[in-house]
Amino acid sequence: MKEYMDRVNEAVKYIRSRTDHKPEIGIILGTGLGSLVDGMTTEATVSYKDIPHMPVSTVESHAGEFLFGSLSDKPVVCMRGRFHYYEGYDMKEITFPIRVMKALGMETLIVSNAAGGMNPNFEAGDIMLIKDHINYFPTNPLIGPNDDSLGDRFPDMYEVYNHKYIALAKEVALKQNLRLQEGVYLGLTGPCLETAAEYRFFRTIGADAVGMSTVPEAIAAHHQRNRILAFSIITDMGLADNMHPCSLENVIRTASETEPKLRDLISGCVARM
Numbered sequence: 365m366k367e368y369m370d371r372v373n374e375a376v377k378y379i380r381s382r383t384d385h386k387p388e389i390g391i392i393l394g395t396g397l398g399s400l401v402d403g404m405t406t407e408a409t410v411s412y413k414d415i416p417h418m419p420v421s422t423v424e425s426h427a428g429e430f431l432f433g434s435l436s437d438k439p440v441v442c443m444r445g446r447f448h449y450y451e452g453y454d455m456k457e458i459t460f461p462i463r464v465m466k467a468l469g470m471e472t473l474i475v476s477n478a479a480g481g482m483n484p485n486f487e488a489g490d491i492m493l494i495k496d497h498i499n500y501f502p503t504n505p506l507i508g509p510n511d512d513s514l515g516d517r518f519p520d521m522y523e524v525y526n527h528k529y530i531a532l533a534k535e536v537a538l539k540q541n542l543r544l545q546e547g548v549y550l551g552l553t554g555p556c557l558e559t560a561a562e563y564r565f566f567r568t569i570g571a572d573a574v575g576m577s578t579v580p581e582a583i584a585a586h587h588q589r590n591r592i593l594a595f596s597i598i599t600d601m602g603l604a605d606n607m608h609p610c611s612l613e614n615v616i617r618t619a620s621e622t623e624p625k626l627r628d629l630i631s632g633c634v635a636r637m
């Protein structure tokens with residue numbers, strides 16, 4: 365763990381040589397949230413590839429950089445490009461930037477992702493506020509030695525998703541006339557989407573949406589005592605009794621069509637944080 369935190373500190377030292385920006389809020393721009401940066405005033409951009417020990421994004425649709433600046437007058441850092449388990453990264457690599465952002469000053473983490481909807485009341489193009497999650501990855505980012513200065517060995521999972529921010533998001537959505545769903549996100553490895561039998565199973569065990577990210581980052585951020593606010597864009601429906609082929613193009617199209625709504629919702633929430 366010491367070596368891991370040494371690597372985090374070296375990454376932070378490099379970033380500090382480029383900017384003294386102190387972000388209060390970290391934002392992970394998932395599929396379909398790229399345009400959030402249009403509403404941001406950027407002070408500094410640091411490419412992942414220049415940062416010591418930082419993994420580099422392999423997914424073409426994700427640029428790999430930290431953007432430092434402000435959104436709704438709050439100091440934020442945006443991760444443009446995140447790391448997925450299906451790409452071959454391990455949990456410590458996936459959560460490395462979460463540790464880095466904390467060391468830079470982050471208190472709140474905002475996460476977005478694209479997900480398949482399993483709650484029959486949802487439809488593609490909906491935004492779901494994540495109230496809770498199911499870790500269906502075969503592992504956990506906290507496995508291994510614990511750094512007690514960072515967080516507890518056995519963190520409880522009470523209020524991973526901050527209750528005040530959940531209420532705030534609902535209020536902002538209401539003001540913006542936006543239909544906001546809420547539910548449980550189940551995170552798994554991918555890269556396959558799910559079979560009908562798997563969708564049925566995940567629905568049965570209490571999940572409303574399923575995707576390939578967010579859970580590792582949320583566990584690390586909760587461990588280090590960040591407040592978390594998270595959203596899924598429902599890009600396709602996984603209803604066991606009504607299956608259709610699902611293409612990546614469709615997922616990306618629905619995500620980009622929904623993006624402006626999520627962007628306004630997040631800016632609105634940040635303004636009141």
Ligand code: HPA
Pocket residue numbers: 478479480481554556557558574575576599600601602615
């Ligand atoms: N399953 C898993 N991940 C996803 C899906 C899905 O249906 N849609 C977008 N990401």
